[in-house]
Amino acid sequence: MRTELVLIPQSSLLIPNFMSKKRKIRVGVIFGGRSGEHEVSLMSARSVMEALDPERYEITPVGIDKDGRWLTGDVMGALTEGVMAQPAAFLPDPHSSSLMRVEQGETELTNISSVAELDVIFPVLHGPYGEDGTVQGLLELAGLPYVGAGVVGSAVGMDKAIFKHVMAANGIPILPWKLFDGKDWGKRPSAILDEIEAALTYPVFTKPANLGSSVGIAKCDNRDELAAGMTEAASYDRRIVIEQGINARELEVSVLGNEDPIASVVGEVRPRREFYDYVAKYMLEPGSDEESELIIPANIPPEVSDEVRRLAVQAYRAIDCAGLGRVDLMMDQDTGQVYMNEINTIPGFTRISMYPKLWEASGIPYPELLDRLIDLALERYEDKAGLRTSFDGS
Numbered sequence: 001m002r003t004e005l006v007l008i009p010q011s012s013l014l015i016p017n018f019m020s021k022k023r024k025i026r027v028g029v030i031f032g033g034r035s036g037e038h039e040v041s042l043m044s045a046r047s048v049m050e051a052l053d054p055e056r057y058e059i060t061p062v063g064i065d066k067d068g069r070w071l072t073g074d075v076m077g078a079l080t081e082g083v084m085a086q087p088a089a090f091l092p093d094p095h096s097s098s099l100m101r102v103e104q105g106e107t108e109l110t111n112i113s114s115v116a117e118l119d120v121i122f123p124v125l126h127g128p129y130g131e132d133g134t135v136q137g138l139l140e141l142a143g144l145p146y147v148g149a150g151v152v153g154s155a156v157g158m159d160k161a162i163f164k165h166v167m168a169a170n171g172i173p174i175l176p177w178k179l180f181d182g183k184d185w186g187k188r189p190s191a192i193l194d195e196i197e198a199a200l201t202y203p204v205f206t207k208p209a210n211l212g213s214s215v216g217i218a219k220c221d222n223r224d225e226l227a228a229g230m231t232e233a234a235s236y237d238r239r240i241v242i243e244q245g246i247n248a249r250e251l252e253v254s255v256l257g258n259e260d261p262i263a264s265v266v267g268e269v270r271p272r273r274e275f276y277d278y279v280a281k282y283m284l285e286p287g288s289d290e291e292s293e294l295i296i297p298a299n300i301p302p303e304v305s306d307e308v309r310r311l312a313v314q315a316y317r318a319i320d321c322a323g324l325g326r327v328d329l330m331m332d333q334d335t336g337q338v339y340m341n342e343i344n345t346i347p348g349f350t351r352i353s354m355y356p357k358l359w360e361a362s363g364i365p366y367p368e369l370l371d372r373l374i375d376l377a378l379e380r381y382e383d384k385a386g387l388r389t390s391f392d393g394s
Contacts, residue, residue, distance in 0.1 A: 025056060025119050025374065026118045027058065027059050027118070027121075029045055029048060029049055029052075030063075030122070030124065030125055031123075031124045031125060032065060033126070033128075034128070035128045036211055036216065037126035042079060044124045047350040047351050049061065051367050053371070056371075060099060062075065063075030063078060065078070068129065071087060072087075072099060072101060086101050087104065088100060094141070094143025097119070098116065099115045099118060100113065120381075121377075123136075126344075126347075130346070131154060131157075133151040136149070136151045137151050145377045147323050147377040148345055149319075149320070150322060152319070152320050153320045154346075157321060159210055160209050160241045161179045163343065164241075167315060172340045173339050174340050175339050176199065176200060179240070182237065185231075197223070197226075200242065202220065204243060205219055205229075205245055206226065206229030206230050207242075209240065209241050210237050218232055218233070250270075250330060251266055251308055252266070253327045256323075256372065256373075257376065261313055263310075264358040266309060267298055268294075269294060269295075297361065311338065315343055322380055324345070324346075324347070326344045326355045
């Protein structure tokens, strides 16, 4: 049975009460972060803030530096040029929706005051301490609506090993793989290499279990490269995933929605480098000989496209994702078999990133996509607000 692409009319999403009062929606955009994807986050956040309609939204930028300090003021300048900015924080208090300015003396906190009241948070944080459920947990405690998956969906989507277990439990095909602890690798590298070579065949990919944007990932064609890849991955995370390599076509699908998610057209990435690594994604100049080719829609048979989109929505639901997710799959060119790779719950969000480009090809332009994501965040918050939080045993 074919899966038809159905776009949600904008009017069918939740229209918050403050829209009827003609007040702008106050959006806090959080970016930066304490992860290897800090620079990617800055690029995504700049695109998001430039595209949010100033007639509809009042934007408050919230930065997190590489040491984990939260900042307000000229945040982009502080994170890129060393401009001074004020320390900031959210209180884990559902009775306050304020971003707080923190003033501190040499030895103690001297004052805390409100910078801005916020209606919704747009996290543009890739990788650990942002995409992994940690910030989402803080926002849940603070009672603030936010764009994207909740604590569980974010954490499972971020952890490549747990994600693979969930996919297997749901009958979604994945490639053969192994998992090792970084400390264990440091103690018995030769034995671990033997175990990997007994279970998988070259090439294999080594990956930090909790990181994105292809940071720390290596393609390994022999034992020496495998050892180097393991050490590189272990420098980014305490657990290392090793995955079977195949003669793959890399397919990507954008998913949008809460309880009733929809899938975009399928896109394909054709890297001219060894694989679609961090350099290929973010560092090559347009027109470079090594620039990856993004093909939208992918040149695949309709029945394969339907299956890829079906698997994308199934995986999205399996981890309880919400708002958005870019689902990455691989198709074995030798057998035609499709495998699930991962879900990025906060994918790259520049105008040329795959997530918005796939939706643009499916009929939703970038600014409207941002509108929908904010509306979905508010809708999900309203749904959760109606749930009981206490039990009367009497």
